[in-house]
Amino acid sequence: MPVRHFDGQLLRKVRRAADLTQGDIAERLGVSVPAVVGWESGKSAPDGEKLPALARALGMRLDELFPRVLPPDLADLRCDAGYSQYQTAAITGTRSAGPVANAERGRRRLAERFLPLLAQAYGVGVPELLAAQERSFRPGPDGTPPTDGPGRTSEPASDAVPTAPADLPRTLEEKIAHLLEATYTAPHPTDAQIAERGNATVNAQVLSEGLVRGLRTGEVRVVSDEVLDALAAALAVPPLFFRSDDAEVHRIISGMRLVSGGLAGIAARGGADGLPAELLDFIGGVVDGMRPK
Structure with missing residues:
Protein backbone atom coordinates (compact mmCIF):
# COMPACT_ATOMS: atom_id res chain seq x y z
CA MET A 1 0.00 0.00 0.00
CA PRO A 2 1.37 3.44 -0.85
CA VAL A 3 2.97 5.10 2.15
CA ARG A 4 3.27 8.72 1.06
CA HIS A 5 1.28 11.11 3.21
CA PHE A 6 -1.37 13.13 1.38
CA ASP A 7 -2.85 16.23 3.02
CA GLY A 8 -5.72 17.89 1.15
CA GLN A 9 -5.56 21.06 3.22
CA LEU A 10 -1.85 21.42 2.50
CA LEU A 11 -2.57 20.91 -1.20
CA ARG A 12 -5.10 23.75 -1.13
CA LYS A 13 -2.66 26.02 0.73
CA VAL A 14 0.20 25.34 -1.67
CA ARG A 15 -2.02 25.73 -4.72
CA ARG A 16 -3.26 29.10 -3.57
CA ALA A 17 0.26 30.23 -2.73
CA ALA A 18 1.27 29.31 -6.28
CA ASP A 19 -1.65 31.43 -7.57
CA LEU A 20 -3.19 28.44 -9.33
CA THR A 21 -6.88 27.57 -9.59
CA GLN A 22 -8.37 24.14 -9.14
CA GLY A 23 -9.02 24.23 -12.87
CA ASP A 24 -5.32 24.83 -13.53
CA ILE A 25 -4.41 21.72 -11.55
CA ALA A 26 -7.13 19.65 -13.19
CA GLU A 27 -5.92 20.65 -16.66
CA ARG A 28 -2.28 19.88 -15.91
CA LEU A 29 -3.08 16.44 -14.50
CA GLY A 30 -5.78 15.56 -17.01
CA VAL A 31 -8.49 15.12 -14.38
CA SER A 32 -11.81 16.82 -13.66
CA VAL A 33 -12.18 19.87 -11.45
CA PRO A 34 -14.50 17.91 -9.08
CA ALA A 35 -11.65 15.44 -8.59
CA VAL A 36 -9.34 18.22 -7.38
CA VAL A 37 -12.12 19.61 -5.18
CA GLY A 38 -12.49 16.16 -3.62
CA TRP A 39 -8.76 15.92 -2.93
CA GLU A 40 -8.61 19.28 -1.22
CA SER A 41 -11.72 18.64 0.85
CA GLY A 42 -10.38 15.31 2.07
CA LYS A 43 -13.24 13.33 0.55
CA SER A 44 -10.85 11.49 -1.77
CA ALA A 45 -7.17 11.23 -2.60
CA PRO A 46 -5.39 11.08 -5.95
CA ASP A 47 -4.04 7.80 -7.22
CA GLY A 48 -0.44 7.35 -6.11
CA GLU A 49 0.96 7.63 -9.63
CA LYS A 50 -0.51 11.14 -9.92
CA LEU A 51 1.45 12.52 -6.95
CA PRO A 52 4.68 13.19 -8.91
CA ALA A 53 2.80 15.17 -11.55
CA LEU A 54 0.87 17.01 -8.86
CA ALA A 55 4.08 18.01 -7.11
CA ARG A 56 5.57 19.23 -10.40
CA ALA A 57 2.44 21.23 -11.18
CA LEU A 58 2.87 23.03 -7.86
CA GLY A 59 6.63 23.51 -8.30
CA MET A 60 7.55 21.41 -5.27
CA ARG A 61 9.63 18.32 -4.61
CA LEU A 62 7.67 15.09 -4.23
CA ASP A 63 9.22 14.29 -0.83
CA GLU A 64 8.49 17.79 0.41
CA LEU A 65 4.82 17.91 -0.54
CA PHE A 66 4.03 14.23 0.04
CA PRO A 67 6.54 12.91 2.60
CA ARG A 68 7.14 9.20 2.80
CA VAL A 69 6.19 7.48 6.04
CA LEU A 70 7.91 4.12 5.46
CA PRO A 71 10.50 2.72 3.03
CA PRO A 72 8.97 2.07 -0.41
CA ASP A 73 7.38 -1.16 -1.53
CA LEU A 74 6.86 -2.08 -5.18
CA ALA A 75 3.69 -0.04 -5.52
CA ASP A 76 5.47 3.00 -4.09
CA LEU A 77 8.33 2.75 -6.58
CA ARG A 78 5.87 2.47 -9.43
CA CYS A 79 3.82 5.43 -8.26
CA ASP A 80 6.93 7.55 -7.69
CA ALA A 81 7.86 6.90 -11.31
CA GLY A 82 4.41 8.06 -12.41
CA TYR A 83 3.18 4.72 -13.76
CA SER A 84 -0.26 3.25 -13.18
CA GLN A 85 -0.35 -0.49 -12.68
CA TYR A 86 -1.83 -1.27 -16.09
CA GLN A 87 1.00 0.66 -17.81
CA THR A 88 3.57 -1.83 -16.49
CA ALA A 89 2.46 -4.36 -19.10
CA ALA A 90 4.26 -2.26 -21.72
CA ILE A 91 7.39 -2.21 -19.55
CA THR A 92 7.51 -5.97 -18.99
CA GLY A 93 6.31 -6.81 -22.49
CA THR A 94 3.46 -8.94 -21.16
CA ARG A 95 -0.18 -9.13 -22.15
CA SER A 96 -1.40 -7.70 -18.85
CA ALA A 97 -0.21 -6.08 -15.65
CA GLY A 98 -0.73 -9.39 -13.84
CA PRO A 99 2.96 -10.07 -12.99
CA VAL A 100 3.39 -6.64 -11.37
CA ALA A 101 -0.04 -6.72 -9.74
CA ASN A 102 0.67 -10.10 -8.15
CA ALA A 103 4.05 -8.96 -6.85
CA GLU A 104 2.66 -5.72 -5.43
CA ARG A 105 -0.01 -7.66 -3.58
CA GLY A 106 2.47 -10.12 -2.13
CA ARG A 107 1.16 -13.08 -4.09
CA ARG A 108 3.92 -14.02 -6.53
CA ARG A 109 7.41 -12.58 -6.90
CA LEU A 110 8.56 -10.98 -10.12
CA ALA A 111 10.22 -13.17 -12.71
CA GLU A 112 13.94 -12.43 -12.96
CA ARG A 113 13.64 -11.17 -16.52
CA PHE A 114 11.35 -8.37 -15.36
CA LEU A 115 13.73 -6.98 -12.74
CA PRO A 116 16.08 -4.90 -14.94
CA LEU A 117 13.17 -3.67 -17.07
CA LEU A 118 11.21 -2.38 -14.10
CA ALA A 119 14.27 -1.04 -12.31
CA GLN A 120 15.19 1.05 -15.34
CA ALA A 121 11.63 2.33 -15.76
CA TYR A 122 11.36 3.21 -12.08
CA GLY A 123 14.77 4.90 -12.00
CA VAL A 124 16.24 2.62 -9.32
CA GLY A 125 18.76 -0.19 -9.16
CA VAL A 126 17.80 -3.85 -9.15
CA PRO A 127 18.85 -4.24 -5.48
CA GLU A 128 16.50 -1.40 -4.52
CA LEU A 129 13.71 -3.00 -6.54
CA LEU A 130 14.26 -6.34 -4.81
CA ALA A 131 14.24 -4.68 -1.39
CA ALA A 132 10.94 -3.01 -2.25
CA GLN A 133 9.57 -6.36 -3.38
CA GLU A 134 10.39 -7.93 -0.03
CA ARG A 135 8.46 -5.15 1.69
CA SER A 136 5.47 -6.03 -0.49
CA PHE A 137 5.69 -9.58 0.86
CA ARG A 138 5.77 -8.61 4.53
CA PRO A 139 3.52 -10.62 6.86
CA GLY A 140 0.01 -9.33 7.28
CA PRO A 141 -1.44 -7.88 10.50
CA ASP A 142 -2.08 -11.37 11.89
CA GLY A 143 1.53 -12.39 11.33
CA THR A 144 0.68 -14.76 8.48
CA PRO A 145 3.15 -14.50 5.59
CA PRO A 146 1.64 -13.88 2.15
CA THR A 147 1.35 -16.95 -0.06
CA ASP A 148 0.01 -17.89 -3.43
CA GLY A 149 -2.50 -20.22 -1.85
CA PRO A 150 -2.44 -23.53 0.06
CA GLY A 151 0.31 -25.86 -1.09
CA ARG A 152 1.59 -23.47 -3.78
CA THR A 153 4.95 -21.81 -4.04
CA SER A 154 5.83 -18.38 -5.35
CA GLU A 155 6.80 -18.96 -8.96
CA PRO A 156 6.97 -16.51 -11.82
CA ALA A 157 3.57 -15.88 -13.33
CA SER A 158 2.99 -16.98 -16.89
CA ASP A 159 2.29 -14.05 -19.18
CA ALA A 160 0.60 -16.21 -21.79
CA VAL A 161 -2.33 -17.70 -19.89
CA PRO A 162 -4.22 -15.82 -17.18
CA THR A 163 -4.78 -17.61 -13.90
CA ALA A 164 -7.36 -16.99 -11.23
CA PRO A 165 -5.88 -14.97 -8.35
CA ALA A 166 -5.18 -16.89 -5.19
CA ASP A 167 -7.28 -14.38 -3.27
CA LEU A 168 -10.36 -13.97 -5.45
CA PRO A 169 -11.83 -10.46 -5.56
CA ARG A 170 -14.85 -10.20 -3.29
CA THR A 171 -15.75 -6.53 -2.87
Whole structure:
Protein backbone atom coordinates (compact mmCIF):
# COMPACT_ATOMS: atom_id res chain seq x y z
CA MET A 1 0.00 0.00 0.00
CA PRO A 2 1.37 3.44 -0.85
CA VAL A 3 2.97 5.10 2.15
CA ARG A 4 3.27 8.72 1.06
CA HIS A 5 1.28 11.11 3.21
CA PHE A 6 -1.37 13.13 1.38
CA ASP A 7 -2.85 16.23 3.02
CA GLY A 8 -5.72 17.89 1.15
CA GLN A 9 -5.56 21.06 3.22
CA LEU A 10 -1.85 21.42 2.50
CA LEU A 11 -2.57 20.91 -1.20
CA ARG A 12 -5.10 23.75 -1.13
CA LYS A 13 -2.66 26.02 0.73
CA VAL A 14 0.20 25.34 -1.67
CA ARG A 15 -2.02 25.73 -4.72
CA ARG A 16 -3.26 29.10 -3.57
CA ALA A 17 0.26 30.23 -2.73
CA ALA A 18 1.27 29.31 -6.28
CA ASP A 19 -1.65 31.43 -7.57
CA LEU A 20 -3.19 28.44 -9.33
CA THR A 21 -6.88 27.57 -9.59
CA GLN A 22 -8.37 24.14 -9.14
CA GLY A 23 -9.02 24.23 -12.87
CA ASP A 24 -5.32 24.83 -13.53
CA ILE A 25 -4.41 21.72 -11.55
CA ALA A 26 -7.13 19.65 -13.19
CA GLU A 27 -5.92 20.65 -16.66
CA ARG A 28 -2.28 19.88 -15.91
CA LEU A 29 -3.08 16.44 -14.50
CA GLY A 30 -5.78 15.56 -17.01
CA VAL A 31 -8.49 15.12 -14.38
CA SER A 32 -11.81 16.82 -13.66
CA VAL A 33 -12.18 19.87 -11.45
CA PRO A 34 -14.50 17.91 -9.08
CA ALA A 35 -11.65 15.44 -8.59
CA VAL A 36 -9.34 18.22 -7.38
CA VAL A 37 -12.12 19.61 -5.18
CA GLY A 38 -12.49 16.16 -3.62
CA TRP A 39 -8.76 15.92 -2.93
CA GLU A 40 -8.61 19.28 -1.22
CA SER A 41 -11.72 18.64 0.85
CA GLY A 42 -10.38 15.31 2.07
CA LYS A 43 -13.24 13.33 0.55
CA SER A 44 -10.85 11.49 -1.77
CA ALA A 45 -7.17 11.23 -2.60
CA PRO A 46 -5.39 11.08 -5.95
CA ASP A 47 -4.04 7.80 -7.22
CA GLY A 48 -0.44 7.35 -6.11
CA GLU A 49 0.96 7.63 -9.63
CA LYS A 50 -0.51 11.14 -9.92
CA LEU A 51 1.45 12.52 -6.95
CA PRO A 52 4.68 13.19 -8.91
CA ALA A 53 2.80 15.17 -11.55
CA LEU A 54 0.87 17.01 -8.86
CA ALA A 55 4.08 18.01 -7.11
CA ARG A 56 5.57 19.23 -10.40
CA ALA A 57 2.44 21.23 -11.18
CA LEU A 58 2.87 23.03 -7.86
CA GLY A 59 6.63 23.51 -8.30
CA MET A 60 7.55 21.41 -5.27
CA ARG A 61 9.63 18.32 -4.61
CA LEU A 62 7.67 15.09 -4.23
CA ASP A 63 9.22 14.29 -0.83
CA GLU A 64 8.49 17.79 0.41
CA LEU A 65 4.82 17.91 -0.54
CA PHE A 66 4.03 14.23 0.04
CA PRO A 67 6.54 12.91 2.60
CA ARG A 68 7.14 9.20 2.80
CA VAL A 69 6.19 7.48 6.04
CA LEU A 70 7.91 4.12 5.46
CA PRO A 71 10.50 2.72 3.03
CA PRO A 72 8.97 2.07 -0.41
CA ASP A 73 7.38 -1.16 -1.53
CA LEU A 74 6.86 -2.08 -5.18
CA ALA A 75 3.69 -0.04 -5.52
CA ASP A 76 5.47 3.00 -4.09
CA LEU A 77 8.33 2.75 -6.58
CA ARG A 78 5.87 2.47 -9.43
CA CYS A 79 3.82 5.43 -8.26
CA ASP A 80 6.93 7.55 -7.69
CA ALA A 81 7.86 6.90 -11.31
CA GLY A 82 4.41 8.06 -12.41
CA TYR A 83 3.18 4.72 -13.76
CA SER A 84 -0.26 3.25 -13.18
CA GLN A 85 -0.35 -0.49 -12.68
CA TYR A 86 -1.83 -1.27 -16.09
CA GLN A 87 1.00 0.66 -17.81
CA THR A 88 3.57 -1.83 -16.49
CA ALA A 89 2.46 -4.36 -19.10
CA ALA A 90 4.26 -2.26 -21.72
CA ILE A 91 7.39 -2.21 -19.55
CA THR A 92 7.51 -5.97 -18.99
CA GLY A 93 6.31 -6.81 -22.49
CA THR A 94 3.46 -8.94 -21.16
CA ARG A 95 -0.18 -9.13 -22.15
CA SER A 96 -1.40 -7.70 -18.85
CA ALA A 97 -0.21 -6.08 -15.65
CA GLY A 98 -0.73 -9.39 -13.84
CA PRO A 99 2.96 -10.07 -12.99
CA VAL A 100 3.39 -6.64 -11.37
CA ALA A 101 -0.04 -6.72 -9.74
CA ASN A 102 0.67 -10.10 -8.15
CA ALA A 103 4.05 -8.96 -6.85
CA GLU A 104 2.66 -5.72 -5.43
CA ARG A 105 -0.01 -7.66 -3.58
CA GLY A 106 2.47 -10.12 -2.13
CA ARG A 107 1.16 -13.08 -4.09
CA ARG A 108 3.92 -14.02 -6.53
CA ARG A 109 7.41 -12.58 -6.90
CA LEU A 110 8.56 -10.98 -10.12
CA ALA A 111 10.22 -13.17 -12.71
CA GLU A 112 13.94 -12.43 -12.96
CA ARG A 113 13.64 -11.17 -16.52
CA PHE A 114 11.35 -8.37 -15.36
CA LEU A 115 13.73 -6.98 -12.74
CA PRO A 116 16.08 -4.90 -14.94
CA LEU A 117 13.17 -3.67 -17.07
CA LEU A 118 11.21 -2.38 -14.10
CA ALA A 119 14.27 -1.04 -12.31
CA GLN A 120 15.19 1.05 -15.34
CA ALA A 121 11.63 2.33 -15.76
CA TYR A 122 11.36 3.21 -12.08
CA GLY A 123 14.77 4.90 -12.00
CA VAL A 124 16.24 2.62 -9.32
CA GLY A 125 18.76 -0.19 -9.16
CA VAL A 126 17.80 -3.85 -9.15
CA PRO A 127 18.85 -4.24 -5.48
CA GLU A 128 16.50 -1.40 -4.52
CA LEU A 129 13.71 -3.00 -6.54
CA LEU A 130 14.26 -6.34 -4.81
CA ALA A 131 14.24 -4.68 -1.39
CA ALA A 132 10.94 -3.01 -2.25
CA GLN A 133 9.57 -6.36 -3.38
CA GLU A 134 10.39 -7.93 -0.03
CA ARG A 135 8.46 -5.15 1.69
CA SER A 136 5.47 -6.03 -0.49
CA PHE A 137 5.69 -9.58 0.86
CA ARG A 138 5.77 -8.61 4.53
CA PRO A 139 3.52 -10.62 6.86
CA GLY A 140 0.01 -9.33 7.28
CA PRO A 141 -1.44 -7.88 10.50
CA ASP A 142 -2.08 -11.37 11.89
CA GLY A 143 1.53 -12.39 11.33
CA THR A 144 0.68 -14.76 8.48
CA PRO A 145 3.15 -14.50 5.59
CA PRO A 146 1.64 -13.88 2.15
CA THR A 147 1.35 -16.95 -0.06
CA ASP A 148 0.01 -17.89 -3.43
CA GLY A 149 -2.50 -20.22 -1.85
CA PRO A 150 -2.44 -23.53 0.06
CA GLY A 151 0.31 -25.86 -1.09
CA ARG A 152 1.59 -23.47 -3.78
CA THR A 153 4.95 -21.81 -4.04
CA SER A 154 5.83 -18.38 -5.35
CA GLU A 155 6.80 -18.96 -8.96
CA PRO A 156 6.97 -16.51 -11.82
CA ALA A 157 3.57 -15.88 -13.33
CA SER A 158 2.99 -16.98 -16.89
CA ASP A 159 2.29 -14.05 -19.18
CA ALA A 160 0.60 -16.21 -21.79
CA VAL A 161 -2.33 -17.70 -19.89
CA PRO A 162 -4.22 -15.82 -17.18
CA THR A 163 -4.78 -17.61 -13.90
CA ALA A 164 -7.36 -16.99 -11.23
CA PRO A 165 -5.88 -14.97 -8.35
CA ALA A 166 -5.18 -16.89 -5.19
CA ASP A 167 -7.28 -14.38 -3.27
CA LEU A 168 -10.36 -13.97 -5.45
CA PRO A 169 -11.83 -10.46 -5.56
CA ARG A 170 -14.85 -10.20 -3.29
CA THR A 171 -15.75 -6.53 -2.87
CA LEU A 172 -17.02 -4.40 -5.72
CA GLU A 173 -13.85 -2.30 -5.89
CA GLU A 174 -11.68 -5.44 -5.88
CA LYS A 175 -13.65 -6.87 -8.79
CA ILE A 176 -13.32 -3.65 -10.78
CA ALA A 177 -9.59 -3.52 -10.04
CA HIS A 178 -9.22 -7.15 -11.10
CA LEU A 179 -10.83 -6.43 -14.45
CA LEU A 180 -8.83 -3.26 -15.08
CA GLU A 181 -5.46 -4.46 -13.85
CA ALA A 182 -5.32 -8.18 -14.53
CA THR A 183 -7.42 -9.01 -17.57
CA TYR A 184 -7.15 -6.07 -19.93
CA THR A 185 -4.78 -6.52 -22.87
CA ALA A 186 -4.77 -2.77 -23.58
CA PRO A 187 -4.72 0.36 -21.40
CA HIS A 188 -7.84 0.38 -19.28
CA PRO A 189 -10.50 3.04 -19.83
CA THR A 190 -10.87 6.12 -17.66
CA ASP A 191 -13.75 6.56 -15.24
CA ALA A 192 -15.45 8.90 -17.71
CA GLN A 193 -15.04 6.41 -20.55
CA ILE A 194 -16.46 3.58 -18.44
CA ALA A 195 -19.49 5.71 -17.59
CA GLU A 196 -20.04 6.72 -21.21
CA ARG A 197 -19.67 3.15 -22.47
CA GLY A 198 -22.01 1.72 -19.86
CA ASN A 199 -24.69 4.32 -20.46
CA ALA A 200 -24.51 3.82 -24.21
CA THR A 201 -24.80 0.05 -23.87
CA VAL A 202 -27.85 0.08 -21.59
CA ASN A 203 -29.28 3.15 -23.35
CA ALA A 204 -29.80 5.07 -20.10
CA GLN A 205 -27.98 7.66 -18.00
CA VAL A 206 -27.07 5.38 -15.12
CA LEU A 207 -23.35 5.99 -14.58
CA SER A 208 -21.33 9.14 -14.10
CA GLU A 209 -17.59 9.72 -13.89
CA GLY A 210 -17.88 10.46 -10.18
CA LEU A 211 -19.95 7.35 -9.48
CA VAL A 212 -17.53 5.10 -11.35
CA ARG A 213 -14.62 6.61 -9.44
CA GLY A 214 -16.46 6.05 -6.18
CA LEU A 215 -17.12 2.41 -7.08
CA ARG A 216 -13.51 1.90 -8.15
CA THR A 217 -12.03 3.41 -4.99
CA GLY A 218 -14.50 1.85 -2.57
CA GLU A 219 -16.08 5.13 -1.53
CA VAL A 220 -19.40 3.87 -2.91
CA ARG A 221 -20.24 0.30 -1.92
CA VAL A 222 -24.02 -0.06 -2.15
CA VAL A 223 -25.64 0.41 -5.57
CA SER A 224 -28.70 -0.74 -7.45
CA ASP A 225 -28.84 -3.66 -9.86
CA GLU A 226 -29.29 -1.10 -12.63
CA VAL A 227 -25.88 0.39 -11.83
CA LEU A 228 -24.27 -3.05 -11.68
CA ASP A 229 -25.77 -3.95 -15.05
CA ALA A 230 -24.41 -0.78 -16.65
CA LEU A 231 -20.99 -1.27 -15.06
CA ALA A 232 -20.86 -4.87 -16.25
CA ALA A 233 -21.83 -3.76 -19.76
CA ALA A 234 -19.08 -1.14 -19.76
CA LEU A 235 -16.43 -3.65 -18.70
CA ALA A 236 -17.71 -6.43 -20.97
CA VAL A 237 -18.57 -9.01 -18.32
CA PRO A 238 -21.93 -10.49 -17.38
CA PRO A 239 -23.62 -8.84 -14.35
CA LEU A 240 -23.10 -12.16 -12.59
CA PHE A 241 -19.45 -11.17 -12.11
CA PHE A 242 -20.45 -8.42 -9.69
CA ARG A 243 -23.20 -10.37 -7.95
CA SER A 244 -21.67 -13.79 -7.37
CA ASP A 245 -18.92 -15.14 -5.14
CA ASP A 246 -18.76 -18.38 -7.11
CA ALA A 247 -15.02 -19.04 -7.48
CA GLU A 248 -15.46 -21.01 -10.68
CA VAL A 249 -17.41 -18.17 -12.28
CA HIS A 250 -14.64 -15.77 -11.43
CA ARG A 251 -11.94 -18.04 -12.84
CA ILE A 252 -13.76 -18.44 -16.13
CA ILE A 253 -14.52 -14.75 -16.55
CA SER A 254 -10.96 -13.81 -15.59
CA GLY A 255 -9.61 -15.85 -18.45
CA MET A 256 -12.16 -14.96 -21.09
CA ARG A 257 -10.37 -11.90 -22.46
CA LEU A 258 -7.09 -13.68 -23.09
CA VAL A 259 -8.17 -17.24 -23.87
CA SER A 260 -10.90 -16.64 -26.42
CA GLY A 261 -10.09 -19.93 -28.10
CA GLY A 262 -11.62 -21.83 -25.19
CA LEU A 263 -14.95 -20.07 -25.28
CA ALA A 264 -16.54 -22.25 -27.93
CA GLY A 265 -15.79 -25.37 -25.92
CA ILE A 266 -17.26 -23.88 -22.77
CA ALA A 267 -20.38 -22.80 -24.61
CA ALA A 268 -20.76 -26.20 -26.24
CA ARG A 269 -20.63 -28.02 -22.89
CA GLY A 270 -23.50 -25.90 -21.63
CA GLY A 271 -25.20 -26.97 -18.45
CA ALA A 272 -23.25 -30.20 -18.25
CA ASP A 273 -20.65 -28.41 -16.18
CA GLY A 274 -23.23 -26.89 -13.91
CA LEU A 275 -22.35 -23.32 -14.84
CA PRO A 276 -24.89 -20.60 -14.05
CA ALA A 277 -27.35 -19.93 -16.89
CA GLU A 278 -26.48 -16.21 -17.00
CA LEU A 279 -22.80 -17.00 -17.56
CA LEU A 280 -23.59 -19.57 -20.24
CA ASP A 281 -25.79 -17.08 -22.07
CA PHE A 282 -23.01 -14.52 -21.99
CA ILE A 283 -20.40 -16.99 -23.26
CA GLY A 284 -22.76 -18.08 -26.01
CA GLY A 285 -23.17 -14.47 -27.08
CA VAL A 286 -19.43 -13.96 -27.21
CA VAL A 287 -18.98 -17.09 -29.30
CA ASP A 288 -21.72 -16.00 -31.72
CA GLY A 289 -19.98 -12.67 -32.09
CA MET A 290 -16.71 -14.41 -32.97
CA ARG A 291 -18.23 -16.47 -35.78
CA PRO A 292 -18.00 -15.18 -39.36
CA LYS A 293 -21.14 -13.48 -40.59
